Amino acid sequence: MGFSVMSKKLPTIWKAEPHTIAKIELLSAYLKAWFSILGTKPPRRNAELLYVDGFAGPGEYTNHPTGSPIVAVEAATSALNTHEARWRAGDIHCAFVELDAARMENLERKLKSVSFHPRVHPSTYTTSFVNGLDAIKTARPSPFSRAEPLFVFIDPFGATGAPFTAVADILRSRTSEVLINLDADGIARIFRAGDDANRGVLLTEIFGGTSWRESPSFDADFDVQCRQVLDLYKRRLRSLPGIGYVFAFEMRGKLDSINYFLVFASGHPLGLEKMKEAMKSIDQGGAYAFCDADVGQSLLFRFDDPAEFARRLFERHKGKRVPYEELRDYALNDTPFANPKRMLKWIEENDLIESVELLPGKTRCRGTFSEDAVNAVVFRQGAIHAQG
Ligand SMILES: C[S@@+](CC[C@H](N)C(=O)[O-])C[C@H]1O[C@@H](n2cnc3c(N)ncnc32)[C@H](O)[C@@H]1O
Known part of the structure; x- marks a missing residue:
């Protein structure tokens, strides 16, 4: 059963799978580096740092104390405390978007219970990712248009809710980066659904155009199709002006591959370098694998064997x-x-x-x-x- 199908039944707070915890650890390790580097060497003095979590969740799990928003404010606080004397950037703004009101309520309660640095400013938006992004852009326009750092974590349940036009809009700014949870499994299922009316609408939204029509060979094996979906998505990201660094980590379930990926995109080599270091630093415990660039091949990777x-x-x-x-x-x-x-x-x-x-x-x-x-x-x- 795909993750997207599973998620529909989840209560306000649910149990995190090992790969979910690994994802949160990866994000935490990366954000510590991101806040530290940009806090001490911002593109200009006092530039604000903006972190957006587009699908924030309730802030905790039944079996794990911290969801992605909590590790973000903690990483921001830790970077500010560690580099207080060398801090050259402005304040850190963390914007959390969540559609489900009960989950947002839980997150707001959870945020109140953690102590963070006074220069960390969380804000919450109980709405969809797309509407939330518009509201954040109105409140803090400069990271979206100028050289002020912006990092957006896009972590939906399933294949829909994060249109490519929104991703492209974020990546228009010179210093923005995204980490996207791509449900290749769910997207491949949409492809498979045949030529019903909605399929074209959904795929055009996901890939931002109709290039999907020329792509995957849909009589292929399901696993191969999932990789074709990933490959097409990466090509779409690489086609954006200035986005020279795109990489995917494969996330795995306990028993077999569940075909979803964390896709990172940036205009700067240092971003991808730090993301890879972050991945290496976390205890993988089999929850992650390097995803080979070649469609149709999956390679469990050992960092000690070049x-x-x-x-x-x-x-x-x-x-x-x-x-x-x-x-x-x-x-x-x-x-x-x-x-x-x-x-x-x-x-x-x-x-x-x-x-x-x-x-x-x-x-x-x-x-x-x-x-x-x-x-x-x-x-x-x-x-x-x-x-x-
Ligand atoms: C995978 S969970 C997020 C987990 C969280 N990022 C973490 O790592 O702890 C996805 C969340 O997105 C919310 N959601 C679903 N559709 C949404 C939409 N269109 N916009 C924003 N949030 C949405 C769900 O209610 C759910 O809480």
Whole structure:
């Protein structure tokens, strides 16, 4: 049974599955980094930081004390306390949108029970994500239009409620980022529903246009379809101006794959770097897996084994001179790593690098590929013989 189907029966507060707790931990770890970095190095002095939780929930679970809004105000407080002396940004605003009045009531009660820094300002909107976003934009327009940091967490139940036009609108600003819980399972079911009238309306809303019509081959296996949905969604995000970094983490149930994904999109490499570090830092306990970029393949990933991805990096770039920045972007978008260093080390150990071009005045030791020293890498044309 898909998550979207399950969720319809849930009471005001429900029991969190392990992957839900992992999702909240990932968000918490990322927000600590996000508030800390932007608080101490804002794009301009006193720029306010705006965090929006578009599907906030009740703030707690029957088996877990903190929902996403609570970890957000805690992360904001912790960043302000830790970096008080070096804080250069303005205040932190946390806006929570929740459609269900009983859940919002619970959240408001819960928010009153936690103590947070006086420079953290929570606000609540009992309405839909789309209407809430409009209201937040009216109250705090600058993060939506200027270079003031904005992070939006979009965590609906199921496939609908977060139209692509809203996501695109958020990502119009230079410093905005989103983390979206994409219910590929639910979306694939909509595709499967056949050509009934509503299908076209829903899919056009989810993907922001009609590109879905050319996409998934809907006679494929259901798991493959879910990955095709993810692939199409990522392509839609990448098509937005300035959005160079898009990555998905697969979330797994206890028994088998449940086909939903956390999709992160940003215009800045540091954002994705920190998101990957956050993922690595949480206790995964099998609740998360790296989701391979190739449709139709799922790879349980081990962070300590770069060989598989080093092979792919080499195959993609063999016989070419590749600037370091391009290798970094490849590592961020197409591998689970935050940088290409360990993959390049593996490639060099296997004698597949022709030469390493250094920046003026720099030197390097074999096996090291620091972004401060390396300008470009020239890969051999050859075939990989290495094992392991
Ligand atoms: C998956 S839960 C959110 C969990 C929460 N983000 C967390 O991590 O603790 C989704 C929430 O969205 C609410 N919701 C459903 N449709 C909505 C809509 N269109 N706009 C805003 N909230 C909605 C539901 O009532 C539910 O509380």
